[in-house]
Amino acid sequence: MASRFYDPHGTRYGIPTFPFQLAPDGLATRRQLRAEGLRPGGQDIAAQVLWSSRRYGRTVRAAYLYRLDRAKPVRPMTPAKWAALAKANGAQRLCPECRRDAGYRIPTSLGRCTPCAYPEAQRAA
Numbered sequence: 001m002a003s004r005f006y007d008p009h010g011t012r013y014g015i016p017t018f019p020f021q022l023a024p025d026g027l028a029t030r031r032q033l034r035a036e037g038l039r040p041g042g043q044d045i046a047a048q049v050l051w052s053s054r055r056y057g058r059t060v061r062a063a064y065l066y067r068l069d070r071a072k073p074v075r076p077m078t079p080a081k082w083a084a085l086a087k088a089n090g091a092q093r094l095c096p097e098c099r100r101d102a103g104y105r106i107p108t109s110l111g112r113c114t115p116c117a118y119p120e121a122q123r124a125a
Contacts, residue, residue, distance in 0.1 A: 005050040013048070020051035027065040034074070041072030 007017040018024070027047055033039060047065040052058060077085075092105045095113035102113040110117040 013050075015045060016047035018047065018049050020049055023047065023049050023065055026068050028068055028071075029063050029065060033066060033068075033071050036071075037074050038068070038071040039074050040066045041070065043067060043070045 003019070005017055005019040006022070007013050010016045028036070028038075029049075030040065043066055045064045046067045049063045049065060051061055053061045089105075090101075093101050093103065095102050095106060095116055097112040097116040100113070106113060
């Protein structure tokens with residue numbers, strides 16, 4: 001089954017393709033690059049890994065690979081980016097009903113903090 005995804009020259013799929021866990025050294029996914037403090041840096045996709053996933057109804061899944069030697073370091077966060085991130089996270093902690101900081105991110109399923117969503121549970125406690 002794994003051999004149907006083995007196309008190192010890219011004749012069948014257009015780009016070099018490898019089965020799951022059989023990609024050659026020197027290639028990495030975005031997550032693997034990030035774990036090493038790197039980013040693709042504008043380079044094109046070098047290859048892909050294909051596998052059949054039972055979790056998603058026997059569909060074929062793909063992970064794109066980038067060359068490690070062309071990867072660039074991740075850009076550091078600037079003070080302005082840190083401030084914007086803190087502001088966005090703070091907005092997600094603010095309850096729209098009682099206007100208090102909940103101390104956690106408000107669940108989108110509730111749309112408000114837990115005490116506002118379940119007031120009867122707070123009275124019983």
